[in-house]
Amino acid sequence: MNCSLVGHSKVLVGLLAAALLPAVTGAQTSAGRVVHAAAYVGADGKIHTGGVVVVENGVITQVAGDVPSDARVDAYPGGVVCPGxxxxxxxxxxxxxxxxxxxxxxxxxxxxxxxxxxxxxxxxxxxxxxxxxxxxxxxxxxxxxxxxxxxxxxxxxxxxxxxxxxxxxxxxxxxxxxxxxxxxxxxxxxxxxxxxxxxxxxxxxxxxxxxxxxxxxxxxxxxxxxxxxxxxxxxxxxxxxxxxxxxxxxxxxxxxxxxxxxxxxxxxxxxxxxxxxxxxxxxxxxxxxxxxxxxxxxxxxxxxxxxxxxxxxxxxxxxxxxxxxxxxxxxxxxxLGMGDRIGKIQKGHQADLVVFSGDPLDLRSRVLAVYVAGQRVYVPGLKASEGDRP
Amino acid sequence: MLYTRLGNVACLLAIFGSMAAGAVAACPPPDKVALTGGRIIPVSGAPIEQGTVLIERGKIVAVGKDVEVPYDARVFDVSGKVVFPGMINVHTWRGMDIPNENRPVTPHLDARDALDPSQLFFEDCLRLGTTGVHVIPANNTVIGGVGRVVRPIGMTVAEMTIAEGAFLKISATPRRGHDRMLQMAMLRETFLELDDYLAKLAEKRYEEKLKEDEKEIEVGPAEARKRGRELIRAEDIDDQHRNLLRLRGGQVRVEGEDGPTLFKPLGAFVYCGNAMDVALAVKVANDNGFFARTVLVLGGDCYKAVRELKQAARPVVLPSQLTHRETNPLTGEVRETFVPKEIFEAGLLFALVPGPDDSYAERMLTYQAAQCVRHGIPRDEALRAITLNPAKMLGLEKRLGSIEPGKDAHLVIFSGDPLDFTSVVEKVFIDGILAYEREKDVRLQRLLSSEADQPQEKAE
Amino acid sequence: MTNSPSCVSAVSQSSGRNRIPLLLQVLGCWLVAVSPLLAQVRPVAIQEATILTGDGRTIERGTVVFQGGKISAVGRKAEVSFMAKKIQAAGKYVTPGLIDAHSTLALRFAPAGDQATAKAVDGFDRYAEDEIRAALREGVTAIYVPSRSASGIGGLGAVIRLQPRPGDDWEEFVLTDEAALCAAVGAQGSQGPLARVKAAEALRQRFRAAKEYRQAWEDYEEDLEEYEKKLVERAKKKAQEKKAEEKKQPSKKGTGGKKNAPSRDRQKPDQDKPRKKDEKKEELKKPTEPKKDRNAEVLLRVIDGELRLRVEAHHPADILNVLQIAEEFNAALILEGATGAHLVADRLAELEVPVVLSAPPAPVVYVPGAGRHARPDAAAILREAGVDVYFGSGVLPSPTAPPQLALRVARAVGHGFDADAALETITFKAAGLLGVEKEIGRVKRGLRADLVIWSDHPFAPGATVERVFVGGREVYHADSDKEGRDE
Known part of the structure; x- marks a missing residue:
């Protein structure tokens, strides 16, 4: 849980980014984007360290390994990247x-x-x-x-x-x-x-x-x-x-x-x-x-x-x-017959990702961000009172 | 004996018997009756082959192999048959018009006032060999009223009565529309209210006494209540509270004009529909001083409270459904428990009751006992559970429940062993009166005849 | 229990002489005869476990020792007697048994009339083995059971420690049968807004009536005192008059006078009857005793602060009404259910009213009725505002439904509730709320040995309950729990 403070500030940045992003998505996609957290949920369901997911054109191009130098990085220290x-x-x-x-x-x-x-x-x-x-x-x-x-x-x-x-x-x-x-x-x-x-x-x-x-x-x-x-x-x-x-x-x-x-x-x-x-x-x-x-x-x-x-x-x-x-x-x-396209963090899959503050199975974990096809479409508000109910 | 057999009463019985019961007319009992040659199962001891039971003035005077039959005795040769004590239905509301009054707390009610001697129920009792019936308000109540032990013959309630009601019906299980908490709260409050009532009554009596003596009151209510306690007379206590007082205090001594009056103590038949009610029933009984006179009437899963029952060591009436079934919510597996076995193994005094009328088999006490034997309960114990045990519970073990000299002559002649399902009740003697003869059971014969398509008479 | 001391001495003597075969023999004989007693007497030590004490502390690789139903030592270096049965729990977690602050587990209940004297303990089915085991399997060892009808005053709630097969000491497992007076306020289903006003007014009316009842009794007692005083005065006066008369008219026949005294007395009033009677009527009227009302007496205990008032209310308007009533009658209030409490969090904080959140998680779709304000982060909002928050499993929908207390609290953490304070709310603090903190709720020396061994931190994913002890007696063991597994 020690990431929570840092997480909050990142989220702030993310919030700004999310507000700006949709307008410029078309231009940005090819440049690639990295979701960088502490770990990720692999196709085997296990949690693996090295939570680097590289996305290009809405598709996952790299899982784990080094962070590419030219890409835009969304960092979530302590977070766990999970398929949507x-x-x-x-x-x-x-x-x-x-x-x-x-x-x-x-x-x-x-x-x-x-x-x-x-x-x-x-x-x-x-x-x-x-x-x-x-x-x-x-x-x-x-x-x-x-x-x-x-x-x-x-x-x-x-x-x-x-x-x-x-x-x-x-x-x-x-x-x-x-x-x-x-x-x-x-x-x-x-x-x-x-x-x-x-x-x-x-x-x-x-x-x-x-x-x-x-x-x-x-x-x-x-x-x-x-x-x-x-x-x-x-x-x-x-x-x-x-x-x-x-x-x-x-x-x-x-x-x-x-x-x-x-x-x-x-x-x-x-x-x-x-x-x-x-x-x-x-x-x-x-x-x-x-x-x-x-x-x-x-x-x-x-x-x-x-x-x-x-x-x-x-x-x-x-x-x-x-x-x-x-x-x-x-x-x-x-x-649902979509197993080759969504549901896993692996190369070639659509980049639908959720970043949790911990293990997605742990109900104590919170959602830090949600990506669909590589675009960050949701980051939570900062105050609990602005929670998730429409 | 409240009831003395006079000739005219017997005549009435005879008329009634032939009119309503379709059973054999209950003739005036001859001074001496002898049943000879039958296999006697006295329940209190080992069976006697080809023995004789001698009855004088409604009482059994001799039982055994070598009993001399007086020359003037009316002799029934029951060779090849079985002589069995009249069975006792220890807990039923049947025989009354409705099971329960609408009000929850009705300790003043008495089965005496609701018994209907003309009900076919009693005829069925005879037919099945039941000679003692404890009629008591049913379980849908908080405090239901006093019961009464009757024999299934007689034109009036007085004639039928074997013993005055000695038990009040209490239910620890919520009556319809109550939740459990309300039920218990009501029970508790009934007794608290009794205290209030007695206190006020004492105060009133003290004031009255002073007035009589033309004295002025010189003490406050608290002291007046203390002093007035001794002044309460039997007739001061109203119906509503009299039975509660009897229940709680046992023998209540109250000064009357003709010296002290003794209220007879009342016991209680406390209904426990579920295991969780047992402890509550015991507590209520203990708190209010009637525990030692309590019989617990058990429902389906009460065997689960066997530890509490064992500790209480009070007699219990078993549910008519002897096998309790419940489904494990996880596996869907059905768990079956044979209730009498659990109770028997706990060493409790227990009685069996017949099932509902629509179950042909279970409405026979002998079938209920046979089920017990089948499930491994010793035969003697099973037989006691329909004869001597209920008699003990009712405090009538000196009069009913077995074939022994000195007891009331309640006897059933079976065609074979009582627990054999093919055996039938051939004759029933109640207080020496031949009360039922199968050969002369008109209604039964009509039922068994080929003309069964005749419109049947409505059973109640 | 009479056997137990001799059992212990037999064991210790023979071991002292180092005669192991004899020791075993003796032990063997006794084990058969007094094994339940032995279980009570022989200490048990859970070793090497991570102990979450319930009041916020964590002891790594710690030991808990309990004996005779109570915890006798806790700590990293707690002394373990050689006789103790040792349970190795390296890598496991030990917590106090969880306390469900609002549960209808095994409550056989059909809503009935408005009354305060009913007791929830009467409605608890101690033989509901399946249900009790379902709770133990989730680490819940004590529950608060309400006695409540759909609306109005319901009765007295109880705090019960759970055990699957009740023993002779069942009474001991009821920590209190008068934990609080239960009530519910608020419109049900489709009733209009006026129903809400009516419900609140009905509750207020009950308290008002209770106060009037007390007033009536106080008045009566005052009058009674006055009356008794006057009685004494009159008696004195009479005695003086009598003395005066006797002086005037010395006794006629000495001893015989006593015999005649009553008749003289009787004559005496006759003589001056008219005047005296008038006086009497004016002065001495016996005050009438008010009718006993036991429901009102229970309410008075709330007003006097002897009993807490627990009210289920959901709509914020209802909650505000209840707050007002509680303030008016000085009742120590606890709110239950309270799906709309976060909307009036500041007011609750100001009045220091604790809230027990016990409604099931609300669906995404809008549901009309009581739960419509529910939101998953209500606990966090309330806590941020300074309200004491507790958790309960509420009304369980089926007999097999477990009170998933740990998951419920974990979920609240996921929605912003302070992670460090979470476990306390279902252990130590819950015990405090229920007034049983000196009995249960912590892993602490002297408290009851209600302990749970978990495979992992109770909130961690996949954590399961391995063993549960209640009063030092093992009441659940995962290995022998056939129904808890799929075989």
């Missing part, structure tokens, strides 16, 4: 607008259309270090639609959509069973899904996301709240060769073995300070079965720092610290 946090189950900017319930199968719904980029919630998430999030249709429908991957800020400081063509959202949560339409039960839901997949297999048109999903080309993020739901999803996977990411927490210890090797990954959570032991243990259980785990933040229905709370809770319940850090950065990027 990624919430893979959010509804930021579209809260309450992702609940369509007329039809159980709606592959052509795209969450992008609900996105309100002027929402103030986005700023709150950014201030907590969340740079990227999956705008996902909710769990009311079997096939909810297309997920859009968005950013709380682009390099110009304004929220943006990174891709509209994210994974497909599916759900057999109890809320998808309705009395006034099909399906009304799990058996009915699985039956309907099978019919839908089989129909989609016959329809080879390129623009039908269901066809891509049925052919195993497009990932489906599948909400399966109970252990039985998980097994049902795994049977579908086995029958049709689907590419699945499961959203599952409760019965992790019962199904982890079956899930292992069958899915791209599992999304656990959201977890909070009141989460029961059974749920808190889930992430660690999956990790021990070598299943990649991402933690859901559930923004904005949760506190802005809920990703870090989830990671801290899971870490106390047996998730290794490395996996916990990856669960809110690299793994969600992978699960």
């Amino acid at each position: 946090l990624i919430d893979c189950a959010a509804s930021l900017g579209a809260y309450g607008n992702l609940s369509e319930r007329q039809n159980a199968i709606q592959p052509r719904v795209n969450a992008r259309d609900a996105f309100d980029r002027f929402s103030r919630q986005l700023r709150a998430a950014l201030a907590a270090g969340v740079t990227t999030f999956a705008l996902a249709p909710d769990d009311q429908n079997l096939v909810g639609g297309r997920i859009a991957v968005c950013q709380t800020a682009g390099p110009d400081g304004k929220p943006r959509i990174l891709t509209e063509a994210g994974p497909l959202k599916l759900s057999i949560a109890p809320e998808s069973f309705k009395q006034d339409r099909e399906p009304t039960s799990r058996a009915g839901a699985i039956g309907l899904l099978r019919e839908t997949i089989e129909a989609a297999r016959r329809d080879a048109s390129e623009d039908n996301p269901l066809a891509a999903f049925a052919a195993g080309r497009l990932t489906g993020i599948f909400t399966t709240p109970s252990g039985a739901d998980v097994l049902a999803a795994l049977r579908l996977k086995a029958d049709y060769g689907l590419r699945l990411v499961l959203v599952h927490t409760r019965d992790a210890r019962l199904v982890a073995e079956q899930v292992a090797g069958q899915v791209t990954g599992v999304i656990v959570g959201p977890l909070d300070l009141a989460t029961g032991r059974r749920e808190a243990l889930a992430a660690g259980v999956f990790e021990r079965h070598a299943v990649p785990v991402a933690l859901a933040g559930g923004l904005p229905a949760r506190p802005a720092d809920s990703l870090r709370i989830a990671a801290a809770v899971a870490a106390r319940a047996g998730l290794t610290p490395e996996a916990a850090r990856r669960a809110i950065t690299a793994v969600p990027a992978d699960l």
Whole structure:
């Protein structure tokens, strides 16, 4: 914590810089920029010393090593550079607008259309270090639609959509069973899904996301709240060769073995300070079965720092610290199909960075700065009373 | 014995029996009745094969293999059958019109005033071999009222009565709409209020006394209360407080015009719905001096408080649901605990009660006892839990609960072993009266006949 | 306990003669018979640990020794008897058991009427093993349990030390069953602004009524004194009159006079009845005793400063109302929940009212109702303004929900709360707030041995509770905690 005083003064400088920067970004990008902190979170989730991240044209060109002499340096003594946090189950900017319930199968719904980029919630998430999030249709429908991957800020400081063509959202949560339409039960839901997949297999048109999903080309993020739901999803996977990411927490210890090797990954959570032991243990259980785990933040229905709370809770319940850090950065990027572009501090990745005053897993750490594509888009105010709430 | 069997009463019984109960008319008891040739399970001792039970004027006078049957005795040959003590349902509100009064604190209520002799419940008691029923207000209360021990025959409450109510119902578990804290606060305050009441009463009595003597008062209220204490007469205490006083003080001595009056002490059946209530119940009982006369009525998970129960060493009435199930919130695994086993191992005196009417099996005390045997409780102990133990709890062990000379002749003739589920109750004797005969149980026969599609009579 | 002294002497004697087999034999026999007692008597030493004492000090590679339920030595060079059971804790941290300053853990609760005499301890389910273990697993060993309904006065809160299986000494684990009088003020959900006024006014009214009640009793006692005085005077007067009469009219029959005395007395008043009776009516009227009101008596204890008043209030307007009421009736106030407290931080600092923050973290979206002012850095703002801040886990949403006290405080640090003061707020200072600082809250000689061994600093990421001792008895061990792991 001895860096805090120094940190403050740096932040002041940074604040000025941030105010000036957006106007001149275009000219500055090629010159390169260095984020210089004490350590960084590597692609392996471990904290490595030598927190030098060199950014050129919005992309990371060098990690660790010496600070290039000609570059502009943002110094954060004592800080830890972490990839921008990624919430893979959010509804930021579209809260309450992702609940369509007329039809159980709606592959052509795209969450992008609900996105309100002027929402103030986005700023709150950014201030907590969340740079990227999956705008996902909710769990009311079997096939909810297309997920859009968005950013709380682009390099110009304004929220943006990174891709509209994210994974497909599916759900057999109890809320998808309705009395006034099909399906009304799990058996009915699985039956309907099978019919839908089989129909989609016959329809080879390129623009039908269901066809891509049925052919195993497009990932489906599948909400399966109970252990039985998980097994049902795994049977579908086995029958049709689907590419699945499961959203599952409760019965992790019962199904982890079956899930292992069958899915791209599992999304656990959201977890909070009141989460029961059974749920808190889930992430660690999956990790021990070598299943990649991402933690859901559930923004904005949760506190802005809920990703870090989830990671801290899971870490106390047996998730290794490395996996916990990856669960809110690299793994969600992978699960959203963006793993080669964001989520890690490594050469060639988009420079979405958060500088924390310490380990991002440690809830005592504060956000010192947030970068998106190499541009510093957020530095906190100095007074606590000007905190992170919009 | 409050009730003396007179011929006319017996006649009434006979009429009532044939009219309402559909069971065998309770005939005037012959002076002497002998049950011969049956296997006698006296509960208090080892079974007697082909023994004889001799009854004179409603009391058992001899039990054994070589009992001589007098020439003038009415003899029932029960060879091949089993003679068992009449069973006792130690805790039920059934037989009254409603379980509880709406008000939370009602110590003045008495089951006597609510008992309905014509209820089919009593007929069912006979049919299942229950000859003693402790009817007491139910658990949805703070202080519920006084119970009463009755036999399931008789036209009036007086005829039915085996013993006056000796227990007040108290609940340590919140009644509906109460939280736990309010429940305990109300209990505490009820007794504090009793003190206030007695103090005021003493003061009033002292003033009255002075007035009678045409003296002027010369002391302040505090002293007057002290002096007036001795002047309180039985009739000065109102209904609301009389039973509380009996409960707390045991034998309360109050000077009356005809010398000192003794209030009979009351005990309490204290309901503990959850383990956490046990300690509270014990505390309330201790604080108010009725601990030594307390029976604890246990709910589902009370076995968890076995340490406290053991320490208290008071008799307990077990929940009718003998197996307690709870789900581990973490693993979803169901934990099952057989409650009587825990209680038995703690060495407590316990009684079983029948389950709700809609459970065909559990409403039989014999089934409840059989479950205990199945779970490893010694057979003798299980049998005592439906006969002698409840009698002890009610303070009636000199009259009920076993087949021994000198006891009231409450006997059940089973077709086979009582714990065998295929055995049926063939005859019931209550105070020597043949109160039930299966062959003459019209309603049962109709139920068992092929004409079962007839509209059934509503059971209560 | 009668066995324990002989046990100790047996052990020490045989060891003195260096007869190890015998010692083992004796020990073995006794272990079976008196192992629980032995656990109480035999000292335990936690060695080589980093001790966070709870009052701000850190002892590196220190030792804590406890025996008979109390801490007997702390320090880098604390003496450890050869008999002591030694626990090597190199690299581990030892803290006092954490104190949750507001928790509904294992509280079986259904909101009911407005009353002050209800006790939270009656509502605490000591057999809720799962819940208690969940708290111990997070290092929480003592909680303050409120007795409170949705609004108005609820009853008396309690401070309870946790243990998963209650022993015979359960009473000892209730540090106080009258920690504070609980109340709640404020509009619920969609009620309008007038509901707020009404709620505050209702509370004020209760205190006012309590004061009036006391006045009525004081008046009564005064009148009573007067009345009793007059009674004495009258009796004297009467005695004098009687003497005077007796002098005038000497006894008729000597001893027999006594027998007749009553009848004479009875006649006497008859003679001059009319005048005397008039006098009596004027002078001697017995004052009427006011009705007992036990609720009011509890409130009076608050007014007299014997009992603290804890009020849950969220909206700043409600908080200001409560402050006013507390000032008016001179009540020592503690605010609970208090999601809007930071907006009136200066006023709270001025009146030195402590605040227990116990609401769950607020979501990003706007939520109408009580928690709408919540913000994560409220603790920091309050502390900067000079308000004493404490933490509680508040109303837990499910029986398996743990009171994540350490994480909660760590998060407050992440939002600007003073890192050095953080641990104190859930140990030493919390004990002070609850009035039990002489019992728990510090690793200090003479205090109860409620201790937690952590794998790391309690606020550090991934730190887990390894062992917990309450009253010197081990109540949690991570290795035997099947439910805490996934196997």
